[in-house]
Amino acid sequence: MRQNISSKFITLTDPEVANAQKQTLKYLLQLDPQRFLATFDQVAGIHPTAPGYQGWERTDGLNFRGHFFGHYLSALSQAVQSVRDPTIRQQLLDKIRIGVNGLQTDQGAYAEKHPGSAGYVSAFREVALDEVEGRQVPESQKENVLVPWYNLHKVLAGLLAVDVNLQNVDPNLSDKALTIAHRFGLYVAKRLDKLTAPKQMLKTEYGGMNDALYELFDLTHDERMLTAAGYFDETALFKQLAEGKDILPGKHANTTIPKLIGALHRYESLHDSQQANQFLNAEETASLAMYLQAAVNFWQIVVANHTYVTGGNSQSEHFHEPGQLFHDVVLADGATTCETCNTYNMLKLSRALFRVTGDKKYLDYYEQTYTNAILGSQNPTSGMMTYFQPMGAGYTKIFNRPFDEFWCCTGTGIESFTKLGDSFYFWEKDTLYLNLYFSNQLRLISNNLQIDEQVDRKSGKVHLAATRLRMKDQAGTINLKLRRPAWLDQPAKLSVDGTPCQINQNADFWEIKNVGDGTVVDLELPMSLRIVHTKDNPHYLAFKYGPYALAGQLGDYQVNADRPNGVLVRISTHDQAAPATLTTDMDWQTWERSLSDQVIVKTQTPYSLFELKLPNISEQLTFIPYYQTHDTRYGVYFQWQQAGSKEAQHRQDQLSALNEYRQKTVAELTNFDNNNFEFDKHLLQERSEVSNAKGRRFRVAHQDGWFSYQFSLAKAHPDLSLMLTFNVEDAGHSIVVGFNDDHKFDQVLTVAENHPTDSKGFYQVRIPISVTLINNHRDIKLVFSSAGGNTARLFGIRLFNS
Structure with a gap:
C-alpha cells in the first residue's frame, strides 16, 4: 500500500496556497479554547472560566454544540505539523494544551458524579443520545442538540488528531489526548x-463515528x-453499493460519505492476514472485500453522476437523481449546490482509495477538487469559508462570520486549510508519487534529499530540482512518478538533466528512475479549453482551462446580500438580471469548433492567473479561475x-413557468432531513421518522405519532392553498392534516390507488386554506398525525397563492 507524506516534511511555497494557510492560522489563533470548553464544563458540573461561543455552538435554540471544538483541535494539531515558525507553533501548542487539559478535567469530573458513565466527555447531556437511540425522553428533559453522535465524532476525531500529530512534538500531550x-x-x-435496537441510532446523522473508532482501534489495538x-x-447500505446500485438519490450527502470512509478504514485496518486472523472470524474476513467494493462503487457513482465541474456535489445537502445537475442548479435552489463539507470528505475518501488501489483516477479527482472546490471555498482576504458553493449564474459566495456562526463547513474548512500539503506526494517502497503541481519544498529525511518543485501555473511549466539535505552525508536515490493530469489534451514535454525524454502521452504516470542529488526535471503541461456538459441538458455548459474550472464574472450588484437557510446558515441571493446564457448566431457544431481557434486567453493579468473570453457570443463575459472568484457575482454553468x-424559446418558457411557480409559493418543504431544513420550519414530532424513496425524502408518523411545522404567512394572500405530495404505493394509508391546533x-x-400520478407514482392533493386561519396570523401551524397505524408518507408541503 502507498502512504501519503506528512505535511511536516513539506513547505508550501506557492504564494496563493501559502496565503490560504496563513489566513487560517491567523483565524485559529484568534479563537479561544476556553470559550469552546464552556459547555463541556457545564455538563461536567464545573463553572466555566469564559462565556461560550454562539452560532452552532449556542446553548439556547437548536444547535450542534461541541462539533467545532473537535474540528478546532484537529486543525490546531495539523497546523503544528505544517508551520515552521517556532513562535506560531508554540502558540498553537498552548491552545491545544488548554483544550486537552480542559477535556481531561471535564471527563474526570463527570466520572466522579456519574461513575456508571465514566469516560463520557461532551458539550451536552447523555439524554441526547438516549433520544436518538429511541428511548422516550420527557419533553422537559430533552436536549436541543440535533445530531449528538455527529458532534461527538468531531471531538473524538480531534483528540485522535492531537495524538497522531503531536507524537514527535509533545509526547506527553499526545498520550494525554489518546487516553x-x-x-x-x-x-x-x-x-x-x-x-x-442498535440500528435506531443510525437514523440520525452520526458523522464518521465508525472511521474514528477504527482509528482508535489502530492506535490502541483494543x-x-x-x-x-x-x-x-x-452493512445493508454497503452491500447495496458493493452490488453497484445507485441508491443515493434522496440521501443526505455529508451523512453518507463518512460512512464509506469508515467502511474503507475497516478494510485498511484489517485486510492484513495477521490482523484478520487475530481479530476477525472467517465470515468477517470474507466480508472485507465487500467493504472495499462499496467504497469503490460509491466513489464512482458520486463522481460520474452527482459531481459538478469543480469536484463538488449535492444540492440542498442531498444527492438527487443521477445526472440531473441542470435541474438542481436551475430548477431547484441554485444557491445550495456543493456543500463544502462534502468536498472535504470526498477528498478524504479519494486519498484513502488511492492508498489502497493505486488507481490514478483518485488523484485526478483530488486535483480537480482541491484546486477548485477547496481553494475556491476560502476568501483569500479574510480567510473565511463557504457553506455552499453556487454553480449557477447570478450567485455569489457567502463566507462565514468568524465568531458567531461556526458552521460545519467552517469546521472542515479549518481542517482543509491546515493540511494543504498532505496529499502532494505519496510513497511506496522506493518510489515517490508526485500528485499535485503546486510549488513546494519536500524533505526526504531517510534519503537525505530535498526536492524543490517550482510551478508556473500560468503556463503549466514545472521545474524539479533534487539536492542534498545534509551536505556532509551521502544522498540516496529514488524513483519518481509524475502524475499525467486527466485534463491534458496536448502533448506534454519532459526532460531530465536537460535531455528531452520520449514519453507515453497516455501513461498514468511518467517514471524517472534514480533521482538523486543534482537531478533536474522539467515538465511542460500545456493547458487548453475544455467544455463540460450536464447530462440532463447538453447545452448547459461549464468550462475548464487546464485544471481550472472557470467562472464568468457578473458584477457586484448587492454582492453582500444573503438570505437565511436551515439553522443559522446564510446563502446567496440570486441576481435575476445577471447573464445566464451564451447566445450566438452560430449553430452548435460551428460555435464549438470556433472555441479552440478563437478563444482569447490573457496571462498578463494582475489579480488572476489569466482571463479568458469566449468567441462569438453576444454576452460580454470575462472568465477567470473559479477558485480566484470572490466578492462578486459569477456563473460557473451557462445555458x-x-x-x-426553438431551444432558446423553450428555455425562456421554462424559466417563465418556474418564476411564476416561485412567485406564487409562500412556503415550501421537500427536504425532510431531521436536520437543518426541517428544524428551520420549527419541526416538532413524536413517533415519526424520515427516510427516502424514489429519489425523494419523506416523513412518516407511526401509530399514535405526529409531526408539525410552522410556516410564515408573510407572503400569503386570502386565496392561500396547501399542496401535499404523496405516492400511490401508500394506497390505503391515511394522514390527518390539522391547522393551528x-x-x-x-x-x-x-392515498387512492387509482389516482393519476407521474412516472414514479407521485401525485399532489390541494387543500384550500380558510381565511380564518390566515387573517391576523403571522404564521400557520400544520400538524400531521396518524389516523391508525402508519400515516401515508409525506413527500412535499407547499403553501401557495392560488
Missing part, C-alpha cells in the same frame, strides 16, 4: 453493547474499539443558445 479518547471509546463500547466501530457500520432558436379544520386524507 481521553480511549476512555471515551470505552464509554461508547459499553453504551452500545447495552442497546436492544478489540472493544473494533466492536464499537462495527455498530456504526451500515448555450442559438439566437431565435384547531380540530374543526382537521382533514383526513387517504
Whole structure:
C-alpha cells in the first residue's frame, strides 16, 4: 500500500496556497479554547472560566454544540505539523494544551458524579443520545442538540488528531489526548453493547463515528474499539453499493460519505492476514472485500453522476437523481449546490482509495477538487469559508462570520486549510508519487534529499530540482512518478538533466528512475479549453482551462446580500438580471469548433492567473479561475443558445413557468432531513421518522405519532392553498392534516390507488386554506398525525397563492 507524506516534511511555497494557510492560522489563533470548553464544563458540573461561543455552538435554540471544538483541535494539531515558525507553533501548542487539559478535567469530573458513565466527555447531556437511540425522553428533559453522535465524532476525531500529530512534538500531550479518547471509546463500547435496537441510532446523522473508532482501534489495538466501530457500520447500505446500485438519490450527502470512509478504514485496518486472523472470524474476513467494493462503487457513482465541474456535489445537502445537475442548479435552489463539507470528505475518501488501489483516477479527482472546490471555498482576504458553493449564474459566495456562526463547513474548512500539503506526494517502497503541481519544498529525511518543485501555473511549466539535505552525508536515490493530469489534451514535454525524454502521452504516470542529488526535471503541461456538459441538458455548459474550472464574472450588484437557510446558515441571493446564457448566431457544431481557434486567453493579468473570453457570443463575459472568484457575482454553468432558436424559446418558457411557480409559493418543504431544513420550519414530532424513496425524502408518523411545522404567512394572500405530495404505493394509508391546533379544520386524507400520478407514482392533493386561519396570523401551524397505524408518507408541503 502507498502512504501519503506528512505535511511536516513539506513547505508550501506557492504564494496563493501559502496565503490560504496563513489566513487560517491567523483565524485559529484568534479563537479561544476556553470559550469552546464552556459547555463541556457545564455538563461536567464545573463553572466555566469564559462565556461560550454562539452560532452552532449556542446553548439556547437548536444547535450542534461541541462539533467545532473537535474540528478546532484537529486543525490546531495539523497546523503544528505544517508551520515552521517556532513562535506560531508554540502558540498553537498552548491552545491545544488548554483544550486537552480542559477535556481531561471535564471527563474526570463527570466520572466522579456519574461513575456508571465514566469516560463520557461532551458539550451536552447523555439524554441526547438516549433520544436518538429511541428511548422516550420527557419533553422537559430533552436536549436541543440535533445530531449528538455527529458532534461527538468531531471531538473524538480531534483528540485522535492531537495524538497522531503531536507524537514527535509533545509526547506527553499526545498520550494525554489518546487516553481521553480511549476512555471515551470505552464509554461508547459499553453504551452500545447495552442497546436492544442498535440500528435506531443510525437514523440520525452520526458523522464518521465508525472511521474514528477504527482509528482508535489502530492506535490502541483494543478489540472493544473494533466492536464499537462495527455498530456504526451500515452493512445493508454497503452491500447495496458493493452490488453497484445507485441508491443515493434522496440521501443526505455529508451523512453518507463518512460512512464509506469508515467502511474503507475497516478494510485498511484489517485486510492484513495477521490482523484478520487475530481479530476477525472467517465470515468477517470474507466480508472485507465487500467493504472495499462499496467504497469503490460509491466513489464512482458520486463522481460520474452527482459531481459538478469543480469536484463538488449535492444540492440542498442531498444527492438527487443521477445526472440531473441542470435541474438542481436551475430548477431547484441554485444557491445550495456543493456543500463544502462534502468536498472535504470526498477528498478524504479519494486519498484513502488511492492508498489502497493505486488507481490514478483518485488523484485526478483530488486535483480537480482541491484546486477548485477547496481553494475556491476560502476568501483569500479574510480567510473565511463557504457553506455552499453556487454553480449557477447570478450567485455569489457567502463566507462565514468568524465568531458567531461556526458552521460545519467552517469546521472542515479549518481542517482543509491546515493540511494543504498532505496529499502532494505519496510513497511506496522506493518510489515517490508526485500528485499535485503546486510549488513546494519536500524533505526526504531517510534519503537525505530535498526536492524543490517550482510551478508556473500560468503556463503549466514545472521545474524539479533534487539536492542534498545534509551536505556532509551521502544522498540516496529514488524513483519518481509524475502524475499525467486527466485534463491534458496536448502533448506534454519532459526532460531530465536537460535531455528531452520520449514519453507515453497516455501513461498514468511518467517514471524517472534514480533521482538523486543534482537531478533536474522539467515538465511542460500545456493547458487548453475544455467544455463540460450536464447530462440532463447538453447545452448547459461549464468550462475548464487546464485544471481550472472557470467562472464568468457578473458584477457586484448587492454582492453582500444573503438570505437565511436551515439553522443559522446564510446563502446567496440570486441576481435575476445577471447573464445566464451564451447566445450566438452560430449553430452548435460551428460555435464549438470556433472555441479552440478563437478563444482569447490573457496571462498578463494582475489579480488572476489569466482571463479568458469566449468567441462569438453576444454576452460580454470575462472568465477567470473559479477558485480566484470572490466578492462578486459569477456563473460557473451557462445555458448555450442559438439566437431565435426553438431551444432558446423553450428555455425562456421554462424559466417563465418556474418564476411564476416561485412567485406564487409562500412556503415550501421537500427536504425532510431531521436536520437543518426541517428544524428551520420549527419541526416538532413524536413517533415519526424520515427516510427516502424514489429519489425523494419523506416523513412518516407511526401509530399514535405526529409531526408539525410552522410556516410564515408573510407572503400569503386570502386565496392561500396547501399542496401535499404523496405516492400511490401508500394506497390505503391515511394522514390527518390539522391547522393551528384547531380540530374543526382537521382533514383526513387517504392515498387512492387509482389516482393519476407521474412516472414514479407521485401525485399532489390541494387543500384550500380558510381565511380564518390566515387573517391576523403571522404564521400557520400544520400538524400531521396518524389516523391508525402508519400515516401515508409525506413527500412535499407547499403553501401557495392560488
